[in-house]
Amino acid sequence: MTKLSFTTPIKLPFSYFLNQDVIFLAKDLLGKVLFTQIDGKITAGIIVETEAYFGVHDKASHAYGGRRTDRTETLYSQGGISYVYLCYGIHHLFNIVSSVEGEPHAVLIRGIEPLIGKDIMEERRKMSASKGAISAGPGSAAKALGIDRSFNKKDLGGDEIWVEDHGIRYDEEQIAASPRVGVAYAQDHALLPWRFFIKENKYVSKPNKI
DNA sequence: AAACGGATTGGCT
DNA sequence: GCCAATCCGTTTC
Structure with a gap:
């Protein structure tokens, strides 16, 4: 299923997030490991579901048409934050800003497979890590990792939140692409296949199962 | 100043 | 499967 090679885990460098091809990045982030450290508690999960938001050109993006508000200002930062x-007054949704400053591209993290600190995630989510629901879906994944609004505009190269490459790679046939979830309002952009996920992985959200 | 509605989830029918 | 929960950024009056 998941292929592991025994390379030393490497924190992704700042330059990784400067890539201007957010569609490529959304797919390439699958298998990378997302870490948070909160009050000394470290949790991490393998990214198994993402969505690409193509900046000013994307009707589903908060930055569509170049819109700048207090909220969207973060998206215009340089990649790597x-x-x-x-969302809905209840859920914190976590994105990785990418590309160069002024290009508001971002990748929404929609699902992670618990890897480190499972007991802490279980406490946060009040359910067993063996249940897919613990971290499937963007709100659940963020909550399992302890991500809330205080993580907005944080540097992904710091010691509070970061991404590592553990050498986990998926074959092309293990990866599915489908329309993004919950963006029906995006009209002709609603059906773009910019959601990427690992087939048969239980930590992938149910909507649109493909 | 007030109303609207969303990149969702989980509990109840 | 349906629907309420619950907040605040954004739009509209």
Whole structure:
């Protein structure tokens, strides 16, 4: 299923997030390991579901048409920082801002497979890590990792939140691409296949199962 | 100043 | 499957 090679885990360098091809990045982030450290508690999960948001050109993006507000300002930062916002008044959704300064591209993290600190995640989510629901879906994944609004605009190269490459690679046939979830309002952009996920992985959200 | 509605989730029917 | 929860950024009056 998941292929592991025994390379030393490497924190992704700042330059990784400067890539201007956010569609490539959304797919390439699958298998990377997302870490948080909060009050000394370290949790991490393998990224198994993402969505690409193509900046000013994307009707589903908060920055569509170049819109700049207090909230979206974060998206215009240089790649390598986090964009966290509150959705439906309840859920914190975590994105990785990418590309160069002024290009508001971002990758929404929609699902992680618990890897490190599972007991801490179980406490946060009040359910067993063996249940897919513990970290499937963007709100659940963020909560399992302890991500809230205070993580907005944080540097992904710091010691509070970062991404590592553990050498986890998926074959092309293990990866599915489908329309993004919950963006019906985006009209002709609603059906773009910019959601990427690992097939058969239980930590992938249910909507649109492909 | 007030109203609207969302990149969702989980509990109840 | 349906629907309420619950907040605040954004739009509109």
